[in-house]
Amino acid sequence: MTKVAVASFDIEFYQYLNPRGEILGDLPEFAKRAADLIPLYRDMIVTRIFDSKAVTLQRTGQMGTYASSAGQEASVVGLSRAMHKEDMLFPTYREHGAYLARGVTMTELFVYWGGNEEGMNFANACGDFPVCIPIATQVPHAVGAAYAFKLRGQPRVAVPVCGDGATSKGDFYEGINAAGVWNLPCVFAVINNQWAISQPRSRQSACQTMAQKAIAAGIPGEQVDGNDVIAVYDRFVKALNRARSGGGPTLIESITYRMSDHTTADDAGRYRNEQELIQQKALDPIDRLNTYLIEQSVWSEQQNQQLIEEVTAEVDAAANDYLNTPRRAPHTIFDCLYETLPKAYQSQAGRLTALGDV
Amino acid sequence: MTKVAVASFDIEFYQYLNPRGEILGDLPEFAKRAADLIPLYRDMIVTRIFDSKAVTLQRTGQMGTYASSAGQEASVVGLSRAMHKEDMLFPTYREHGAYLARGVTMTELFVYWGGNEEGMNFANACGDFPVCIPIATQVPHAVGAAYAFKLRGQPRVAVPVCGDGATSKGDFYEGINAAGVWNLPCVFAVINNQWAISQPRSRQSACQTMAQKAIAAGIPGEQVDGNDVIAVYDRFVKALNRARSGGGPTLIESITYRMSDHTTADDAGRYRNEQELIQQKALDPIDRLNTYLIEQSVWSEQQNQQLIEEVTAEVDAAANDYLNTPRRAPHTIFDCLYETLPKAYQSQAGRLTALGDV
Amino acid sequence: MAELTLLEAVNKALAYEMAADQDVILLGEDIGVNGGVFRATDGLQDRFGEDRVVDTPLAESLIAGMTIGLAAQGLKPVAEIQFMGFIYPTIDQILNHAARLRTRTRGRISCPMVLRAPFGGGIHAPEHHSESTEAMFAHIPGLRVVIPSSPARAYGLLLAAIRDPDPVIFLEPKRVYRMLKQDIDDSGEALPLDVCFTVRQGTDITLVSWGAMIHETLQAADQLEAEGIDCEVIDVATIKPLDVETILESVQRTGRCVIIHEAARTAGFGAEIAANLAEFGLMNLFAPVGRVTGFDTVMPLHLLEKFYMPSTENICATVRQTMEYS
Amino acid sequence: MAELTLLEAVNKALAYEMAADQDVILLGEDIGVNGGVFRATDGLQDRFGEDRVVDTPLAESLIAGMTIGLAAQGLKPVAEIQFMGFIYPTIDQILNHAARLRTRTRGRISCPMVLRAPFGGGIHAPEHHSESTEAMFAHIPGLRVVIPSSPARAYGLLLAAIRDPDPVIFLEPKRVYRMLKQDIDDSGEALPLDVCFTVRQGTDITLVSWGAMIHETLQAADQLEAEGIDCEVIDVATIKPLDVETILESVQRTGRCVIIHEAARTAGFGAEIAANLAEFGLMNLFAPVGRVTGFDTVMPLHLLEKFYMPSTENICATVRQTMEYS
């Protein structure tokens, strides 16, 4: 019998900053001056405070169901800051921090989660896709956009974001596979926060790593410590640059943790061990960078307090703007249905117009 | 920076009988006596002659569109003969030889391809699934059946068969992934015949091997020479036994070649190089085993001729039975719609009943 | 007898049948330890084990497809799709396989499965969580599509659906999940499929609805009674196959009909009912057949949701108009 | 002017618009070197290159989803689904995204795409290759659903569909692909969407149909003329949004209507038309609105296919019945 190994693969894991805030080996150029990391730190603080405000708004009946990203800040900030402005994000419902980093306003996000589509009509020239709720369906959109970038010779990259749960869906797989076929400028982010509502990572797939899903598509896949913003940023920059210069797609699994309930409509206490949460808090991405920055003497407890107050004020102001945003008139549900409302539906629209502003 | 390899994988390729009909290394037990391979050889001959009759019937206007399996006989015969009777096959539209090996009659297959559902009502107690035309949709069916086998503690295995094209579909991936999660008794056969209608293997996926799709699901995957019936049979027996005894799923990519047009409605001349076909003919699974059997003096040219005549007669007889099968009466399209036809549809059915036998 | 919500009634029906029939098995996303996002399967995994209350990977086409495989093996799988907004990847499996497995094999393999999904608006849910697209399923030959409107009907119809030898799409109006309680005897008694239920008798006009809208419709009937309009109200319950006779018989008496559903108007299931009246009841009609429905728009996010959905007021207005013909 | 089949007309329209507009791009399975399994895209890859005539992997949800991504980037993608039987995995993308991208972003991102698919029976194709499920798409808010019945209409409507700024499902009656030829001036002139075409004027009864069934309907009209029944025939062409006015206007004159479609009867699009008549045309109707449709069964394999599909004879019979009312 002939038995030959015809293909071999390794999945690598990347980390710069360990959970104790210690640096492992050489830092990449952008992170060499510790002070240069403060903007990333700020983004993570913004994300966490935004999340906590949103949860409060929901709990007090002032907003709809909301999905907090607490614990995942390094993953969302790292990947979005690594992107160029012309790149394009295809997020889920949990990458608030990525939207904010890309120019979407807090008020817009509140407005959306407050039940008004207007929040996805980004005013700041951000061309990113809207929040995607049907899991993994945005992956093929990103593949289409990436195809368009390539066709037009634009140096742009499409970045669809998925959860660990999303990797079980056909659309995820069809998308990565097609990106491989055409060698498209796509970087697939799998934010593995260990849970898909009540289902732990182990029940989504028998694979050892989510990164190895890439092997099925014949594209590079790797794992990064998703609570280490330096590693996330660095690996995404490298993958984005490769994609932008014709090197094709990459899949990056960012290992992090969902510290909150799945959404405000969920109670993780029903299925999740409290102990696990406590263990994971020791890996907190914000604490980790904070420790390092203080250790490097480019940051202080006092500055931290000040930052928190400043951002809290900013978030509160945005929340106020949101709460003062006028409701849309009922008839506006016909506004953007088609470019021009077909005659067949005009009388229906008319009935709502008759209601006026309600 | 820490960069550690957290997972490593190899894909192996298996072959016993090379294209020149020479044995490579030790043969597995079942193949040690060359004469014992004659039944497998016969099955392959049956498959090829059945195919050629079916194509003739179609070309002469006596049957509907048909998908020949010429060239793939070792793959379909090897996998189906490796299965136990209680195992369950979930084929595509091209595994005629597998059905025949499992007790479906030639007449039944002609009847089905002749445009009559009755052909999928297998009389010989074969519980296999019917032909599946929507690509890869049968994979989740097999997963469900395998779940049932496991739940009931039955020593049975579900065997979905897919083409290389099918590996691009979400259902394929969702299925293999779920089989991994539950460690189900499933053996996934990917018959890589290098083409999906006009699309070559290279345009379905950038992966080096189809076998590595298994890595995404965390299940074992391997490649076998799909024109070597000894290797196909052997690898399937091993995977089936493992699955049957609780060892979980396997994906086996069987590398072969579609020697015919995609179907009788297709013209491969539009997209396929004649040269490729000629090269592939040198790898023919039937010639290969024939050479070996003759070399081993357990088979002769004369026996071969006799076998061909015998099988041709058998196939012709089945074709005659098919051609003499009475048409179903029109009203029978309501027969198996529900177990009991709901009242709402009885008047519709009545209109056809009024037509009588047409 | 216990006072149960629709949600509890679903849970009880599932539990009853799982205890009675070893072949009943549940599968879906988050239905096990979490008991389903609405708690429809609460406690069932504890009681019947992980093997029979199966948390699946996040993959709806897989769920539908493996349900077919389970059913073909003689099990009676009841799959849950978490929200109807995520049911669309199952249509391929439902239409191309579940609904025709019996036909395709001439009766050799059948598909006794139930696909449950919460549907409809009115609970201020996020995007994609509030639609009603039952009409798409009602068009698929070989299926049953069943929609309970109350706890009692949920209990009895779900039992019937599980016991039915053919595939059933079972759509639960999530707005009614906790809206009201009814006394239900957990006796395992099923209600008949394939028939409409006349939930209020009347002589002036026939109102036809299903699911959550039955409640607006009954409210409208109460209101209209005060105005001297006596409404008959029919809960279609099984929209496919449609018990058109009950509707025709009623309209023969009343001469008037208004159909109410939450789904978008165009090609909604109301059209099928109206078409039947236009074909088989025309000569009895004194007035146009009104349809009070959702708009032909995307279901808006929750701030405007209530303007999308038919209201008691809308129903009353249409009924009044219909009564003006004589 | 050239004599073209419907298939050639599709090919010409695609070629015209690809030459005129760099943003038009085609994608689908086997559409490139093979020119499509029906040859609708024959020669286009040679002419416009592999980048603009894209053979995709075998994955329909991907095709629909990436078409949305392409459209959102301002391209005008025309995707082909090889047969309507394989269109179901696209419904999720079409319903949850394509049809509402504009709404969801309040106009920021639009989705000018066309999804083409051959549909319908009558060519003795294998299983799953002959269904007509246009009604399911017609129920989806935000979509257009367009069905040409002739070469000229295919040419003009496909151009209009590609130029339309919103998503269009374009269903091609494959039985008509090579059935007849028409003189077509390849001038790039589009036909209007959202309107019905009256293809035969008559005074006694209005026959409403679309797609391949237009041909049986016209044949029936010819036959009935000999019997002294003067039929008006309307080709709906765009079933969503529906030009109900043209139909109402006609029925106002004739007082009678029969609707003909190949799809299964229940919740087929004929129901929507009949429902409109029951609501807005009731007072003009002399006779029940007939529907001549496919049965509520699975489309049978080809030996019995012709019994499934409405025939000229069926149409004539229903029309005669309808004429008996006075």
Ligand SMILES: Cc1ncc(C[n+]2csc(CCOP(=O)(O)OP(=O)(O)O)c2C)c(N)n1
């Ligand atoms: C297709 C689909 N099915 C089900 C759901 C309901 N649902 C919302 S979030 C979620 C879990 C997603 O898990 P994951 O992908 O890991 O993302 P995470 O929520 O952890 O960020 C589910 C099942 C959905 N939104 N879409």
Ligand SMILES: Cc1ncc(C[n+]2csc(CCOP(=O)(O)OP(=O)(O)O)c2C)c(N)n1
């Ligand atoms: C979902 C779906 N899409 C498209 C088709 C049309 N089609 C039939 S066979 C085929 C190619 C299949 O290729 P492969 O899986 O390699 O199997 P092979 O025909 O080579 O045996 C296609 C595209 C189909 N049957 N189902």
Ligand SMILES: [Mg+2]
């Ligand atoms: Mg997750």
Ligand SMILES: [Mg+2]
């Ligand atoms: Mg193939």
